[in-house]
Amino acid sequence: MALQDLFGVKQKFDRREFLTRSSLGIGAMALGNLLKAETPFQADNPLGGLPGLPHFAPRAKRIVFLFQSGGPSQFETFDYKPKLESMRGQDLPDSVRKGQRLTGMSADQTSLPIAPSLYKFKQYGESRAWVSELLPHTAEVVDELCFVKSLYTEQINHDPAITFFHTGNQLPGRPSMGSWMSYGLGSLNNNLPTFVVLQSKNSGGQPLYARLWGNGFLPTQHQGVQFTSGKDPVLYLNDPEGYDGADRHRMLGYLNELNDVQKSTYGDPEIDARLSQYEMAYRMQSSVPEIADMSDEPDHIFDMYGPDSRNPGTFAANCLLARKLLEKDVRYVQLYHRGWDQHTHLPGGIKNQCKATDQGSAALIKDLKQRGLLEDTLVIWGGEFGRTVYSQGKLTATNYGRDHHPRCFTMWMAGGGVKPGFTYGETDDLSYNIVRDPVHVHDFHATIMHLFGVDHERLTFKHQGRRYRLTDVHGHVVKDLLA
Template identity: 40%
Template sequence: MDSFSTDNNQRLDRRRWLTSTAAGLQAAVLTDLFIGDIYGVETRPARSVFDLKPQSTHHEPQATSIIHLFMNGGPSQMDLFDPKPELDKRHGQAYFSELASEVENPTAAGALMKCPYKFSQHGESGQWVSDALPHTAEIVDELAIIKSMYTTNLTHEPALFKIHGGQELPGMPSVGSWVSYGLGTENQNLPAYVVLDDPLGLPVNQSQSWQSGFLPPVYQGTRFRSTGEPVLNLSRDFEQTDRVTGLEQELIAGLDRIHKNKRPGQLRLDARMASYELAARMQLEATDALDLSEESQQTLDLYGIGKEPTDNYGRRCLYARRLVERGVRYVQLYINFQIWDNHTGLTAGCKGACDRTDRPIAGMIRDLKQRGLLDSTLVVWGGEFGRLPIAQLPANKDTANAGRDHNKNAMITWMAGGGVKPGISIGATDELGFAAVEDRISIADWHATILHQLGLNYEHLYFERNGLKDRLTGVEEAHIIKSILK
């Protein structure tokens, strides 16, 4: 039975409610105490695990917010930021035997395949970017590009669990949940962790990508929609005075308190009650945060809003800026199911993904910088793995429509702002782009660095359960990526 279910013996009928009225009203009067217990009164001496009050950091933070631009499907490193002249020279040569054990679909494996785009150096830093990303090339001096990251699984589901929760298994807290748990929220009227998903499709693990796992449910991501109401059922279908609304909320809070006191220790009940309180406070603030009517036309143009194919993703990038402006700790953006999963049709497919995201992301970086927000906001970009240097052929073996299969041995990611050195690249892959060989960066290293920039020590941020101290990085050895930090 669901932990929120009640049987007939525990349900408050009318008679029992009337006899409990005094206690109920008394609890209603204490609603503010309940709200403070979850969100806000600094004078409370002890922290509860359900607490979303701002928490002390382990060391001086370089960033106060994260914008995580997650690229569903696995972007191709050698077609975007990691040019491989040797791969171009050896285009069409057989190479399957050298990496047979690393191919997810061996029956479709082809020969080495060159990048279909042209690379050139950009900015004062001279960083290499392919012509599929012309707008990112213009802001490359803000980026710290990591060319030597790798993961541990070449299948979407476990790789997604790994990049989001540190392990290949479901049920682990996501990075955003760990950040919310460690730092709380700066704005009591908005969630600490907001997910801006794509209305055209979710990642294959769907909402498990932003779950709180074994952490209390209050730390899971709150999904904001990019069209219509930001949160379903947040606003009323009819007008009601503030006084009536306030009395209604006080009464409900009192009944919630009675219900909770009879069921101690139920984490999901605490989380649900907290979410109801937050929903009441979000009615104005969430709507305002996602109201773009006050933005100038110049800003809308910067993000590609009102134009295709950038409108949808551009809106969510602008929402992300507006949310971190308002104190949201962790904002995560997703893009249409598996848009980067170009098993076939690489030339058009990868370019299509770039066309949808390139201008909005570059515009957001510029906007954050000109508003003075980039220094305090760490922006991270990347997917769950990379791609192979060999072709993956369609069923008809048409090489003109080839793509690339999954690759766990090398993947590309970048960071910007939030105490990261701008205009640098670190690490290297082999001459074909198959494997990271220099300054190899693990997922645990990446997670540890994100936490570090927020003022959290990855070893000291843990949750005790079953007699063990669970961490985002698990039992893996992790290292801060100091070479990209100021």
């Protein structure tokens, strides 16, 4: 008896082996249905996703990640350290450093002079959260925010650190978190991608690579789709000149027939993924121009996001576009804003970065809340690591720089089932080491997945003989962050 396996390889089975394999498969299906019937939460997911997911009732349906590429300094943003002023210029004590690794950019410095922030801090809201004067708009929404001041990673340089934060591994090739979400949970809108990527234009800094929103070894329909700020938000989406929608429809029909032939011959699952992408592109020809059109936004919304919001491709404009995408139930929206890597001239550089991102970030929180979307939309703000307490290079009264620091850094979340007006974790007086409630990046990922009703240990994909997951073999849910 000749059968064709999933990959189109002809194999021969005798009658006994065929009946054994068939009975085991039928038994497994029956057991799966019985177990599913006993699960307290039943998900209704008509647009893809894996059977049985979410594993339990989710707190969040959508996510927007405002990724600040380059590593924002915690000293000039949210981790207030008043004792540093009395230590200005002193060398970092060995008892604090504890022999920890330095980058090659400051490892050869003869001294590591402590550099207090030049900017003032105040407490805001009922939560009395400390916020820098550089972030006045964020200060207005602190009671919606859940600060995590004790994040840490092992990666000390940008490329492995940012890759690790997006994929759970420092080496390229793993699926991004957005791709895992798309694969496991499926789509909430059949006419828009499940996973959309936006980049601030002209923000400079460290380069970003498409693999950060790539699907890795997952089917290709789960990779992120990048929107641009030009006249064509999605490249190559529009019909060529002289080509109309009816022509495209006929072409896709013929293409489907050819792909069906290929699929029946080879059984390659990527053929289905390719078909899915072509069909999505066809539907996006009408949905994308509509969502990218800002002409229907009232003036008071533009005013809330700030003057940059009228300039497509800026961080503020992308925050407004993200709100429109979330409103249309795009599940995962990833914003990138580069330029936070201030090894020199940090006081002026971070002031400009905060000015470019502060109002848009706060406006997104306010806008989602007034539309009733914040409750089930998770908003995340932060970068791949923090900065050092010591100055890289010469310290003066008005200037200093900070090197990379993976041992502790600050991020915030809002909405989506996290505790509002809450601060978790604590660093020492020099924000060099964590003294309470450490949160590894794997723990952060596990907690995010939990908010979406996903057990991070059970969402896996078999690749090259091994089952992989976003958190690899690590991570635990930080339950104290949950509302």
